[in-house]
Amino acid sequence: MAANLKLENKKQTINKKMSGAEILVESLRRENVELIFGYPGGAALPIYDALYGKSLKHILTRHEQGAIHAAEGYARVSGKPGVVLATSGPGATNLVTGIADAMLDSLPLVILTGQVGTNVIGSDAFQETDVISITMPITKHNYQVRDVNDMPRIIKEAFHIASTGRPGPVLVDIPKDVAVAETEFEYPETVHLPGYQPTTAPNLMQIKKVSEAIRKAKKPVILCGAGVIFAQAHEELRQFVELTNIPITSTLLGLGAMPADHEQYLGMAGMHGVYAANMAIYESDLLINFGARFDDRLTGNLDHFAPNATVAHIDIDPAEIGKNVETDIPVVGDAKEALVALLNETEKGLSFPEWNNHLNEYKKDYPLWYKQEGDELKPQQLIEMIHDLTGGEAIVTTDVGQHQMWAAQFYGFKQPNLLVTSGGLGTMGFGVPSAIGAQMANPSRTCISIVGDAGFQMTNQELSIIQELNLPIKIIIVNNYSLGMVRQWQELFYEERYSESLMPNQPDFLKLAEAFGIEGLRVESLSEAKEVLKNVIDADRPILIDCRVTADENVYPMVPAGSGSHEMIGVKPE
Numbered sequence: 001m002a003a004n005l006k007l008e009n010k011k012q013t014i015n016k017k018m019s020g021a022e023i024l025v026e027s028l029r030r031e032n033v034e035l036i037f038g039y040p041g042g043a044a045l046p047i048y049d050a051l052y053g054k055s056l057k058h059i060l061t062r063h064e065q066g067a068i069h070a071a072e073g074y075a076r077v078s079g080k081p082g083v084v085l086a087t088s089g090p091g092a093t094n095l096v097t098g099i100a101d102a103m104l105d106s107l108p109l110v111i112l113t114g115q116v117g118t119n120v121i122g123s124d125a126f127q128e129t130d131v132i133s134i135t136m137p138i139t140k141h142n143y144q145v146r147d148v149n150d151m152p153r154i155i156k157e158a159f160h161i162a163s164t165g166r167p168g169p170v171l172v173d174i175p176k177d178v179a180v181a182e183t184e185f186e187y188p189e190t191v192h193l194p195g196y197q198p199t200t201a202p203n204l205m206q207i208k209k210v211s212e213a214i215r216k217a218k219k220p221v222i223l224c225g226a227g228v229i230f231a232q233a234h235e236e237l238r239q240f241v242e243l244t245n246i247p248i249t250s251t252l253l254g255l256g257a258m259p260a261d262h263e264q265y266l267g268m269a270g271m272h273g274v275y276a277a278n279m280a281i282y283e284s285d286l287l288i289n290f291g292a293r294f295d296d297r298l299t300g301n302l303d304h305f306a307p308n309a310t311v312a313h314i315d316i317d318p319a320e321i322g323k324n325v326e327t328d329i330p331v332v333g334d335a336k337e338a339l340v341a342l343l344n345e346t347e348k349g350l351s352f353p354e355w356n357n358h359l360n361e362y363k364k365d366y367p368l369w370y371k372q373e374g375d376e377l378k379p380q381q382l383i384e385m386i387h388d389l390t391g392g393e394a395i396v397t398t399d400v401g402q403h404q405m406w407a408a409q410f411y412g413f414k415q416p417n418l419l420v421t422s423g424g425l426g427t428m429g430f431g432v433p434s435a436i437g438a439q440m441a442n443p444s445r446t447c448i449s450i451v452g453d454a455g456f457q458m459t460n461q462e463l464s465i466i467q468e469l470n471l472p473i474k475i476i477i478v479n480n481y482s483l484g485m486v487r488q489w490q491e492l493f494y495e496e497r498y499s500e501s502l503m504p505n506q507p508d509f510l511k512l513a514e515a516f517g518i519e520g521l522r523v524e525s526l527s528e529a530k531e532v533l534k535n536v537i538d539a540d541r542p543i544l545i546d547c548r549v550t551a552d553e554n555v556y557p558m559v560p561a562g563s564g565s566h567e568m569i570g571v572k573p574e
Contacts, residue, residue, distance in 0.1 A: 041087025044114030068098030073437030089127030104424025140168030165198030202333030227291015275366035304564025399455030429458030
């Protein structure tokens with residue numbers, strides 16, 4: 001990031017000396033921070049003392065990983081930076097997974113870590129770690145405050161960097177002696193960073209090239225990613241789709257940018273995407289990507305990804321354009337501004353009836369499927385029930401694995417910012433703590449946390465916070481007594497050698513919920529699930545439901561590793 005950072009001289013001054021910790025808290029207030037998720041410890045005690053008695057709300061999670069996942073959930077739903085506070089050493093290193101998760105999924109976070117005093121940095125002091133070096137590859141930028149006078153500037157810059165351009169995590173490391181040092185407080189109103197100037201307005205000549213490519217195309221398709229949601233461009237995207245009549249698909253993190261029930265929407269593409277979406281990309285002659293980074297779970301074997309297509313890639317991060325997929329029409333800019341420009345440049349009356357009819361046949365002939373057998377509870381039908389009972393209007397957080405893919409396939413997201421999931425890093429343990437932040441970001445909306453039995457056990461201590469705050473989150477455990485996705489791969493590609501993927505000896509999740517003061521229910525059949533879910537979804541209290549689903553169910557369709565996205569297996573029942 002920029003080494004030559006300069007600050008404009010507009011400042012707000014408080015004419016009394018304050019400690020670095022007090023300056024930090026006041027700076028957070030100036031940045032309109034509502035919540036801090038954190039966990040105290042020795043090096044952070046001056047900061048926690050400065051928080052004491054202040055109106056700034058702090059959520060004491062039961063583990064630092066819970067704190068940062070909660071901040072991710074808050075950021076994903078609110079669009080505002082999530083703020084995390086932890087101590088030095090193990091407190092900071094316990095945040096690393098969440099920082100990497102936020103970096104890959106472009107979530108705005110400001111992470112504050114305590115640090116040992118500057119006089120002992122580098123001496124292997126108690127609870128000292130070099131968090132700057134550790135997090136440099138997984139943050140958008142990081143700082144260590146060495147002078148208390150720099151605190152306001154650094155905090156202002158941290159929030160600016162985290163929330164502009166391509167969002168991401170910014171870490172600020174605060175040595176203990178800096179936190180207690182005193183100076184007069186001057187808070188900058190603006191920042192000026194010569195080395196950090198994200199391009200938001202697209203080049204009009206490149207926009208014209210995209211419009212010209214659309215005019216010439218016979219089989220165009222749109223791919224939308226999380227960049228559309230971050231840019232709040234979902235309405236412009238819908239208008240563009242309806243203006244051009246181009247079919248559209250999305251990535252996992254782009255779900256909700258286009259209503260799932262829109263006639264032009266094909267579904268999610270990728271490893272567990274729907275047949276019509278993957279085939280649309282494979283057969284297309286023009287692929288227009290808005291805000292997706294062409295990761296490997298989307299593309300499959302790159303030799304077979306959109307092999308005959310002209311590729312237009314619109315992204316605010318120029319580093320992503322051409323990184324994985326060769327791009328013919330690069331457009332650097334904000335997705336919303338690009339879509340507004342395209343709406344002005346693209347001619348009306350476009351239509352691709354043969355192409356749309358062809359893809360609609362795929363949708364009809366190769367829908368998502370599962371086999372219902374008696375009163376057995378199928379995980380896919382469980383997700384469908386949750387969708388029907390919430391009208392597709394709930395916030396859904398997930399862990400990682402089979403249940404995550406079933407949620408993506410069968411929930412049918414109608415709006416942006418309703419799916420909170422770990423995409424790029426695939427972090428187990430994400431679901432429950434992220435639901436805390438998501439529910440606090442939008443208290444009036446129903447929040448469902450769909451988790452696997454394995455991932456749930458990684459961060460289930462955060463049930464304590466859910467109960468303490470009486471957050472009406474419904475935790476749905478899709479319980480198949482295994483690491484489901486690992487088991488599926490071992491079944492399909494490792495000759496059913498289930499090496500360390502089966503978990504027959506589960507704890508009693510109902511008793512666990514009871515220990516935390518949360519109501520627990522169990523369902524073991526389809527009929528039980530219908531009755532129980534109907535009665536609890538709208539309850540104004542947290543409830544955990546242990547759903548015993550078919551243990552050997554697999555997620556289909558599936559693109560095997562190394563295959564092209566058109567080489568799906570399981571597209572139809574055997």
